[in-house]
Amino acid sequence: RVQLVESGGGSxxxxxxxRLSCAASGYTSRLNCMGWFRQAPGKEREGVAVRNRDNDxxxxxxxxxxxxxxxxxxxxxxxxxxxxxxxxxxxxxxYYCVADRTFCPLTRSDxxxxxxxGTAVTVSS
Numbered sequence: 001r002v003q004l005v006e007s008g009g010g011s012x013x014x015x016x017x018x019r020l021s022c023a024a025s026g027y028t029s030r031l032n033c034m035g036w037f038r039q040a041p042g043k044e045r046e047g048v049a050v051r052n053r054d055n056d057x058x059x060x061x062x063x064x065x066x067x068x069x070x071x072x073x074x075x076x077x078x079x080x081x082x083x084x085x086x087x088x089x090x091x092x093x094x095y096y097c098v099a100d101r102t103f104c105p106l107t108r109s110d111x112x113x114x115x116x117x118g119t120a121v122t123v124s125s
């Protein structure tokens with residue numbers, strides 16, 4: 001089993017930046033990919049960024065965040081980051097770390113093997 005623990009959320013002013021972190025533990029060697037989803041109150045869960053753990057060239061971003069969000073991982077591959085620049089009020093949401101042993105689609109949340117508990121981001125204008 002794999003555990004995912006997010007951190008780094010908080011309350012920030014619009015235009016600011018945040019870096020979210022996700023620490024993975026357990027049988028992480030079985031994971032093929034990891035990523036981030038978010039969910040704002042009253043809205044559906046949205047995939048924002050995913051990446052392959054062994055291929056730095058395989059990353060995917062939602063169109064709504066391209067150019068402002070950057071997904072990366074630590075050298076040990078067990079820490080995932082999401083840097084968010086130029087934060088907007090519409091970025092306010094609970095951000096979840098996800099991981100899967102096979103495939104990480106941006107458009108489907110129901111296929112992921114593992115989810116973290118989430119870290120909250122609030123952006124004020």
